[in-house]
Amino acid sequence: xxxxxxxxxxxxxxxxxxxxxxxxxxxxxxxxxxxxxxxxxxxxxxxxxxxxxxxxxxxxxxxxxxxxxxxxxxxxxxxxxxxxxxxxxxxxxxxxxxxxxxxxxxxxxxxxxxxxxxxxxxxxxxxxxxxxxxxxxxxxxxxxxxxxxxxxxxxxxxxxxxxxxxxxxxxxxxxxxxxxxxxxxxxxxxxxxxxxxxxxxxxxxxxxxxxxxxxxxxxxxxxxxxxxxxxxxxxxxxxxxxxxxxxxxxxxxxxxxxxxxxxxxxxxxxxxxxxxxxxxxxxxxxxxxxxxxxxxxxxxxxxxxxxxxxxxxxxxxxxxxxxxxxxxxxxxxxxxxxxxxxxxxxxxxxxxxxxxxxxxxxxxxxxxxxxxxxxxxxxxxxxxxxxxxxxxxxxxxxxxxxxxxxxxxxxxxxxxxxxxxxxxxxxxxxxxxxxxxxxxxxxxxxxxxxxxxxxxxxxxxxxxxxxxxxxxxxxxxxxxxxxxxxxxxxxxxxxxxxxxxx
Amino acid sequence: xxxxxxxxxxxxxxxxxxxxxxxxxxxxxxxxxxxxxxxxxxxxxxxxxxxxxxxxxxxxxxxxxxxxxxxxxxxxxxxxxxxxxxxxxxxxxxxxxxxxxxxxxxxxxxxxxxxxxxxxxxxxxxxxxxxxxxxx
Numbered sequence: 312x313x314x315x316x317x318x319x320x321x322x323x324x325x326x327x328x329x330x331x332x333x334x335x336x337x338x339x340x341x342x343x344x345x346x347x348x349x350x351x352x353x354x355x356x357x358x359x360x361x362x363x364x365x366x367x368x369x370x371x372x373x374x375x376x377x378x379x380x381x382x383x384x385x386x387x388x389x390x391x392x393x394x395x396x397x398x399x400x401x402x403x404x405x406x407x408x409x410x411x412x413x414x415x416x417x418x419x420x421x422x423x424x425x426x427x428x429x430x431x432x433x434x435x436x437x438x439x440x441x442x443x444x445x446x447x448x449x450x451x452x453x454x455x456x457x458x459x460x461x462x463x464x465x466x467x468x469x470x471x472x473x474x475x476x477x478x479x480x481x482x483x484x485x486x487x488x489x490x491x492x493x494x495x496x497x498x499x500x501x502x503x504x505x506x507x508x509x510x511x512x513x514x515x516x517x518x519x520x521x522x523x524x525x526x527x528x529x530x531x532x533x534x535x536x537x538x539x540x541x542x543x544x545x546x547x548x549x550x551x552x553x554x555x556x557x558x559x560x561x562x563x564x565x566x567x568x569x570x571x572x573x574x575x576x577x578x579x580x581x582x583x584x585x586x587x588x589x590x591x592x593x594x595x596x597x598x599x600x601x602x603x604x605x606x607x608x609x610x611x612x613x614x615x616x617x618x619x620x621x622x623x624x625x626x627x628x629x630x631x632x633x634x635x636x637x638x639x640x641x642x643x644x645x646x647x648x649x650x651x652x653x654x655x656x657x658x659x660x661x662x663x664x665x666x667x668x669x670x671x672x673x674x675x676x677x678x679x680x681x682x683x684x685x686x687x688x689x690x691x692x693x694x695x696x697x698x699x700x701x702x703x704x705x706x707x708x709x710x711x712x713x714x715x716x717x718x719x720x721x722x723x724x725x726x727x728x729x730x731x732x733x734x735x736x737x738x739x740x741x742x743x744x745x746x747x748x749x750x751x752x753x754x755x756x757x758x759x760x761x762x763x764x765x766x767x768x769x770x771x772x773x774x775x776x777x778x779x780x781x782x783x784x785x786x787x788x789x790x791x792x793x794x795x796x797x798x799x800x801x802x803x804x805x806x807x808x809x810x811x812x813x
Numbered sequence: 814x815x816x817x818x819x820x821x822x823x824x825x826x827x828x829x830x831x832x833x834x835x836x837x838x839x840x841x842x843x844x845x846x847x848x849x850x851x852x853x854x855x856x857x858x859x860x861x862x863x864x865x866x867x868x869x870x871x872x873x874x875x876x877x878x879x880x881x882x883x884x885x886x887x888x889x890x891x892x893x894x895x896x897x898x899x900x901x902x903x904x905x906x907x908x909x910x911x912x913x914x915x916x917x918x919x920x921x922x923x924x925x926x927x928x929x930x931x932x933x934x935x936x937x938x939x940x941x942x943x944x945x946x947x948x949x
Contacts, residue, residue, distance in 0.1 A: 314898055317904040321891065332881055332884030334878065371903055374906040
């Protein structure tokens with residue numbers, strides 16, 4: 312069923328089209344957005360099942376065969392990313408029904424959310440480098456509007472930094488794609504896997520570094536992350552939750568794809584650079600977070616620090632490390648997105664995102680405290696939650712590869728993460744309410760339910776890890792042997808040719 | 814803008830420009846033209862009308878909010894992509910229906926539907942922006 316491959320792109324796109332055509336009828340838009348997000352989740356899980364049963368799924372757009380047409384490819388990594396993204400999107404879609412104010416809804420929040428999902432899934436599934444750029448643009452344009460929807464002053468300020476840096480990154484990406492096309496004459500990723508081995512290695516390395524910068528800005532790695540903490544705390548919570556969960560992860564996905572399928576010619580150099588970046592990203596992110604006193608700003612800096620762990624897994628490039636990196640991405644999407652949603656609930660009850668103005672939330676709504684603790688402890692790396700396994704896997708891989716300094720950094724950063732999480736817990740939940748502030752009513756169930764769902768997912772990911780780990784391992788094996796991907800897209804002859812030059 | 818010359822000229826030009834935009838749209842399959850450029854000309858025609866008279870009148874001429882035009886266009890384009898699936902072909906595969914009417918041969922296709930979608934999206938987007946600026 313190759314149509315499952317295109318469904319995660321076509322469904323949100325169709326939903327966006329219907330919702331745009333229904334502009335002015337907010338009730339209809341809400342229904343379309345919710346139903347489409349639910350259907351997306353079902354179809355994405357079906358796609359993942361199909362991929363894990365019968366291998367890489369491919370669809371050639373318009374029936375034009377690769378490398379001339381545009382392929383959509385779902386291997387394990389793509390299918391996993393799409394499925395977890397869909398789970399997050401469904402949770403946010405439900406949360407947004409109560410969170411987004413009528414003014415923003417009338418300006419088109421729901422169709423834009425669907426466009427964003429189409430862009431994210433398109434980037435995960437495309438098998439063509441130029442199309443990757445196009446899907447990045449689709450999701451960026453949607454995110455520009457979502458970020459500034461409502462026109463508040465701080466939103467525009469954060470939005471400007473976000474737009475400026477991301478445009479620079481898009482320009483670099485386009486330049487890198489143009490140069491790649493000039494050097495190889497193809498942009499189909501499966502075709503490039505072979506073609507890039509025939510260009511001079513120093514040229515391939517130069518291209519790799521250009522892609523590293525372009526994708527690195529989008530993934531918010533050191534030193535190109537500053538746009539993220541400047542903007543993610545400004546939009547409504549639903550928007551910052553889906554951004555925090557998915558957008559940087561699309562960058563990480565692109566990095567993983569580029570540095571396994573395309574640029575594996577000089578691992579000693581390129582992946583050493585990645586390892587340094589990983590270390591710096593972890594440290595600067597967590598130190599930035601320690602200096603913050605606003606709920607969502609702390610979480611934003613932690614996104615940066617956690618990206619470092621994922622890059623570390625990619626840089627080590629062993630099967631265990633890659634499986635760990637992918638598991639880390641999955642864990643982080645669920646836990647980080649959920650923490651942002653919890654910050655919104657805390658703001659509803661306590662009236663502020665400033666830690667100094669919050670307090671007494673645990674006494675007021677014990678459930679809220681529990682719902683914060685699960686993703687926060689998971690992020691900090693407490694067993695048996697998902698974050699523990701994620702860190703364990705990359706750290707084990709680091710020890711195996713004898714990169715002890717990066718292991719030391721990863722462990723120290725883990726401790727500092729716990730410090731930040733306890734700081735939020737202490738200030739917002741545990742300590743008494745500051746003088747002169749009152750707490751509002753408990754948050755509505757429609758907003759609590761998605762948070763509960765994601766918390767359960769974090770628990771399941773941690774406690775019942777075996778089947779998930781098997782999936783991640785399959786994904787890692789596939790990534791380290793590009794002939795599987797190439798064979799599925801271009802046929803066995805091309806895979807054999809690649810095997811011969813490898 | 815209150816100019817008798819512009820208004821008189823616009824009433825004449827509007828029909829010509831709209832016809833030309835549809836000509837470009839239909840010509841686009843094998844020759845220069847297509848939904849995008851046709852949509853630009855169509856939007857320019859209505860923009861000219863909005864300049865000569867005013868934005869609310871131009872919106873009445875369009876008979877729907879430009880946002881809805883945009884949405885309908887996007888629906889048409891997505892439907893054209895999905896149509897391939899009904900014939901159990903790949904996404905975006907073009908389906909063709911050719912009618913032989915004696916002297917003429919009429920070719921209808923999902924490719925045309927896609928291009929009509931692009932046309933409407935372009936008209937809708939440009940007019941949404943233009944009307945928003947006119948209101949200021």
